[in-house]
Amino acid sequence: MSTTTENSRAMSDLEYDLITVLKNKSEAVKAYDTYIQDAQGMDSQPCVELFRKLKENEMQTAQEVRSHLQEVMQKGKM
Secondary structure: OOOOOHHHOOOOHHHHHHHHHHHHHHHHHHHHHHHHHHHHHOOOHHHHHHHHHHHHHHHHHHHHHHHHHHHHHHHOOO
C-alpha cells in the first residue's frame, strides 16, 4: 500500500489496523463464551470466573478500539 497516495486508497493503514484489531477482539469475545461453557461443564467455577473476567477485558478493549476507529475515520487521524 505504500506505493499509492493516501487519497487513492479506500482506507488508511491505520483504519485497516484498527478494523483488524476490532475483528480479532470480537472473535476473542465469542471464543470466551465457549471457554465459559467448557468450564461450566467441568464444574470449575474459578475458570468460569477467569474466562468471564478475560471476556470483559476484551469487550472493554474492543470498545476503546472502536472509539479510536470512529475518531480516525472522522478526522483521518488521532
